[in-house]
Amino acid sequence: MKRIEFDEQAYARRSRSGPCFICRMLAGDEEFRHEVVYRDEQHVVFLDRYPTLLGKLLVAPVAHRRDVIGDFTAAQSAALWHTVHRAGAALQQVVPTERIYLQSLGSHSGNSHVHIHVAALPPGVPYEQQQTAALLWESAGLLDVPTEETARIAARLRAALAAPPAAEPSADGPAPAVREFTEQAVGRIASWTDVSWARPGSRVWRATGAEGGQWYVKIHRGARFHQREVRAYRTWVPGLGAATPRLVAVDADLSAVVVTALPGRPLHGAVHPPEQQRAIFHQVGALAAAIHRPAPAAGPDDTLSAALEKMERHLDAARTHLAPGDADFVRLADLWAGRPDLLEALTDGYGRTFTTAELEYLTVLEALDAVSGIQYGAAAGDPELLERGLRTLTRLRATAEAAARREGTT
Incomplete structure (x- = not known):
C-alpha cells in the first residue's frame, strides 16, 4: 500500500477556519463524511480520513467538548476511555497489530472537539520508524488506502464493536433474596452475569438456568420506576408480539422483575448502512x-x-x-x-x-x-x-x- 505526500498547511487552514468536522459529521454533512463504525448516546468511533497507519480510528464524545480533562467528570472520562479500550480491542482483531498507540491531540484554535487517536502499529516496523515517526505525516506520509479496503475494514470493525462487551459470570450474582426470588420463578440458576449499564444504580443480570434457558433479572432504582415498567409489561407490551420480552415474575418488595431473553443483539452502539x-x-x-x-x-x-x-x-x-x-x-x-x-x-x-x-x-x-x-x-x-x-x-x-x-x- 503506497504512501503519498499530505498538504499539512492546507489542512491546518481548514481546521482553523472551518466548522468542527466532528459536529458536522454527526449532523450528516456529506462534506465531512467519515466511516462511522460505532456510535452510542455519548461517543462515536470512526476511521481517520488521513491515516498514517492502516485502520487508524478516532474516538470522540458526541458533545462538543474542548478539554479532555476539565470538560469531563470522572464518570464521563471513564466512559470515554472504556470506549477507547473497546475500539483498540476491535482494531487488534481487524488489522495486524504489534502495539496500540493512543493520543489526545487538537487545539483550541482548530480541531478543538476532543478526540482520541487509536492506531495499530503493525509487526516488523524498525524501531526508528515506530512511535511518533509512525504517526506523523511528515515522517510517515499519508497512507493511500483504496476505497474498497477502507469499506472492508469498516465493516469488520462494525461487526467487532456491535457485539456487547464480554461480561464475566459472577460467582456472587445478586443478593440472596433476589436469587431466591428468581429461582422460585424459573428454577435453579447455574450462572449469573452482570450486564448492568455503565451508570450508577443500574443492576441487571443475565441468569442462565441449570437445565438451559436464559432470563434477565432487573432491580429498579425505586418504586416508581418499578411500577411503571411492570405496568408496561402487563398492558401494552403483549400487543407487540414476539418482538418483546415477557414478564415472568415480579417482587414489589425487592423492586425486581424477571423477564425472558430474546435472540439477536441490541441496536445500541451498532452502525448500519x-x-x-x-x-x-x-x-x-x-x-x-x-x-x-x-x-x-x-x-x-x-x-x-x-x-x-x-x-x-x-x-x-x-x-x-x-x-x-x-x-x-x-x-x-x-x-x-x-x-x-x-x-x-x-x-x-x-x-x-x-x-x-x-x-x-x-x-x-x-x-x-x-x-x-x-x-x-x-x-x-x-x-x-x-x-x-x-x-x-x-x-x-x-x-x-x-x-x-x-x-x-x-
Whole structure:
C-alpha cells in the first residue's frame, strides 16, 4: 500500500477556519463524511480520513467538548476511555497489530472537539520508524488506502464493536433474596452475569438456568420506576408480539422483575448502512403504531398549555411526564435529526405523517424532556442522560437560530 505526500498547511487552514468536522459529521454533512463504525448516546468511533497507519480510528464524545480533562467528570472520562479500550480491542482483531498507540491531540484554535487517536502499529516496523515517526505525516506520509479496503475494514470493525462487551459470570450474582426470588420463578440458576449499564444504580443480570434457558433479572432504582415498567409489561407490551420480552415474575418488595431473553443483539452502539437504518426506523414506526393504537389521540392544542404549566414540576421530577406516544417520539427525534429519510421511514411504518402542529408540539416536549433529563442526570450521576439533554438543547437552539436567519429576524 503506497504512501503519498499530505498538504499539512492546507489542512491546518481548514481546521482553523472551518466548522468542527466532528459536529458536522454527526449532523450528516456529506462534506465531512467519515466511516462511522460505532456510535452510542455519548461517543462515536470512526476511521481517520488521513491515516498514517492502516485502520487508524478516532474516538470522540458526541458533545462538543474542548478539554479532555476539565470538560469531563470522572464518570464521563471513564466512559470515554472504556470506549477507547473497546475500539483498540476491535482494531487488534481487524488489522495486524504489534502495539496500540493512543493520543489526545487538537487545539483550541482548530480541531478543538476532543478526540482520541487509536492506531495499530503493525509487526516488523524498525524501531526508528515506530512511535511518533509512525504517526506523523511528515515522517510517515499519508497512507493511500483504496476505497474498497477502507469499506472492508469498516465493516469488520462494525461487526467487532456491535457485539456487547464480554461480561464475566459472577460467582456472587445478586443478593440472596433476589436469587431466591428468581429461582422460585424459573428454577435453579447455574450462572449469573452482570450486564448492568455503565451508570450508577443500574443492576441487571443475565441468569442462565441449570437445565438451559436464559432470563434477565432487573432491580429498579425505586418504586416508581418499578411500577411503571411492570405496568408496561402487563398492558401494552403483549400487543407487540414476539418482538418483546415477557414478564415472568415480579417482587414489589425487592423492586425486581424477571423477564425472558430474546435472540439477536441490541441496536445500541451498532452502525448500519442507510438502507438498513431506514428499514429499522420503518419497523420502529410500526411498533409505535401498535403501542399507540389503543390510546386516544391527544391534540397539541389541547395539551400544550398544560405541558407548559407543568414545566416546574418536570424539573423537580426524575423524568418528564408525557402523554402515551409523545415520550416515545421525543427520544427518537434526536436520532432522525438531520435525516429526513429516517423520519419518512418512521412515519411510513407508523401509518401517517406528523402534522405541523404535532412537530411544533414535539419540539416543546423535547425541550422539557431535555431540561428534566439534565436535572435528573446531574443529580443522579447519570452522564448518558445528562449528555442527551445537553445535546438536544444545543440542536434545538441551532435549529431555531437557523430558522430565524432564514426569516431575516434576530
